Amino acid sequence: MTAPNLDPRVPNGPLADAWDNHRFSIKLVNPANKRRFKVIVIGSGLAGASAAATLAELGYRVDVFTFHDSPRRAHSIAAQGGINAAKNYRNDGDSIDRLFYDTIKGGDFRSREANVYRLAQLSLNIIDQATAQGVPFAREYGGLLDNRSFGGAQVSRTFYSRGQTGQQLLLGAYQAMARQVGLGTVKLWVRTEFMDVVMKEGRAVGVVVRDLLTGEIRSHSAHAVVLATGGYSNVYYLSTNAMTCNVTAIWRAHRRGAAFANPCYTQIHPTCIPAAEEFQSKLTLMSESLRNDGRVWVPESPDDNRAPDQIPDQDRDYYLERIYPSFGNLVPRDVASRASKRMVDAGQGVGPRKNGVYLDFRDAIGRLGQQAISARYDNLMQMYNRITDEDPYRVPMRIYPAPHYTMGGLWVDYNLMTTIPGLFSLGEGNFSDHGANRLGASALMQGLADGYFVLPSTIGDYLADFLNEDPVPESDEAFTRTESELQDRISRLLSMKGNRTVDDFHRRLGRVVWDHCGMSRSRQGLDQALSDLPDLYEEFRASARVPGDGESVNQTLEKAARLEDFFELAMAMCVDARQREESCGGHFREEHQTAQGEAVRDDENFATVSAWFWTGDPSRPELQEENLEFENVKLSTRSYK
């Protein structure tokens, strides 16, 4: 199969005018004609709900599908820390240019300039929109909006709602969408899982879904399909993602021809609660905002078994402050995570399993009082206490990195369209904007920029060509063929009656990916993983057990189907990580580091996006590269020292 060319459709001209010029130059659909178009949105998180609400406000007919029981359950709800915007309310030197630069640099110069600049511009509109919707952002005593600092930035530009910013922003988008459901312009399908995209003449013309209560397989036709289905950190089994987060939608789109970009760019978040026991089902994040007031340290000596409050300062290693004096505890996530890993690997880990480092609030409490710290973080402190049974006001938190976010995803052009015409991808599910590492408080920003502002403007450029065309009827052979392929797949999964559980295989897959394609990667390890994964995948198909039938609720069947896609993705991640002979952002290749253990990028050969196309063999995808042009920023080695 010959892959189509990757045309990023980045507008020409000065960066600051690019988005305006682009919007002026692309095709529009006039207001009266919009109702003639039907758009399917998969996923109801920040990106999906905001896109669905906005498309419906514009007049499009929208169908939204979620596998949750309510759109409000989407995992965006769990985002804690905040959302960046270049409002410069603090008068501390912030600007669109600075947010743009911080995001490009934070991403280790592996993202598209024009996309990131647009994101920084739209950050202002997002705060206005959310505030008007009633999102209760933190406020100063004068009633105006408050800000806090976040990793990777030297200005205070993060807006927040206690430690529940994602919840409040998601509810804002959900409510805007609910208004459209009430008006009849959005049709909502809950407990309905996207299973495949339907292709006709090279375009996306609809979807095949499965009703999770009855098992019924159904087709839905539309003029365009929008995937807003989040990231794939659950490939590691243990991650901070919700239990049902999965790669299926974007992976199935990939198998139908959508390029998958940079699958190896995964973010391991530095501040999560370390695993406590073997059957742990997920890891819990403690917001990065805690690093504003918490100091990270380990005992100088690996043999120091004293309680943390008994260890005097001279026997503590505040290693982030020591190694990175200018950013200290606020270095970007990838840098902080690797530093913690080095400490734990050196035997300096703390806690019963020696698998964490301390995040200590003693000094901040001493300086500001417990009340001030409690006002900032009490819900996080309580969450920590519930999980560990320890009081973080008195005993330092124990933290360790955990998979949290995936920068890789479907390749999209400046219009957020994938390499499949008519198929768009938003939010964490696409690859754009964050390069090789995402800065804190940028995920909410990107999801909402894509959904509220970018897609609603760009989708018209595609739709305008189909003004007099009805959607392909669901009786078309394209739909019936896709349905029957799915039916066969479900039957095959249901016939798996082996002697090991699906979760057991997921844990084993997770271990392979974590060991070889986690915080640190090497050619040898990746070769090993690529030799182990096909065998494990085969063993899964031969000896996993899927109980029950396909005509009623069957949660094991759902998991098994998603796990198959994770297996194939894992291979693509390893292939991508092996091909990228450099260290950048979250991708750290042991062969490419300085004597001090810092990442070494190779801009000569790898200032590129790796876009992979499906060939039928998950461990042999076909590579095409998009060259990243940097005309406005100078490529430099990131230094947070």
Place this chain on the structure above:
Amino acid sequence: MNITLRVWRQAGPSDQGRFETYRVSDISAEMSFLEMLDVLNERLTLEDVEPIAFDSDCREGICGTCGVMINGRAHGPQAATATCQLHMRSFSDGDTITVEPWRAAAFEIIRDLMVDRAAFDRIIEAGGFITVATGAAPEANLTPVPKDTSETAFDAAACIGCGACVAVCPNSAAQLFTAAKISHLNLLPQGSAERYSRTERMVDTMEQFFGSCTNHGECEAACPKEISIDFIAMMNRDYVKAKIQKRRGG
């Protein structure tokens, strides 16, 4: 730890349902309650017994997907804690634990511990929003909101929509859920234009699905986010005002 579980099993909405007893042994106290159910389900799968169906997702108490009655208490024994955040250290070795789904006329049982809470979405669709089309918003700092007001609105907005309030109410009323959203939006200047119409539409929709409130206060005690029943008083006040306003022609 060794635990005996009495779990409600029900194949579908029309099935009568019954309790089944399972023994779970060698459970770590560090395990969460739902991880204990995961372990049991893996075992049942290999024993050729259908695993217990239950909803859960974020497992950090924020998505509101999980929720079961544990020994007759919504979300179990620990205050201000959703089911997914409950750990086995809250129980003792040798305990018998009874696990049931939310029981309310408006929440049909789908299977085992899963229920249908779609009525909550219908209430939000009736008015649980501020009408502001994307792009129409003014500059955020044009409207100062007193910090206290904003904090109180947040306390209401913290609702996770889990349904515990309905499950523990003797009348299966949804006043706390509805009042939380109404209060969040009515307290803010941005929400004031639609204050009375919102209240009326949401309350009237609520009453199509749920029972009536008789001030038991069980909902507040069960709420994992500790949402106060003061918000119900605020909602009732605005509802009466809305009705009177309407009778007097606006």
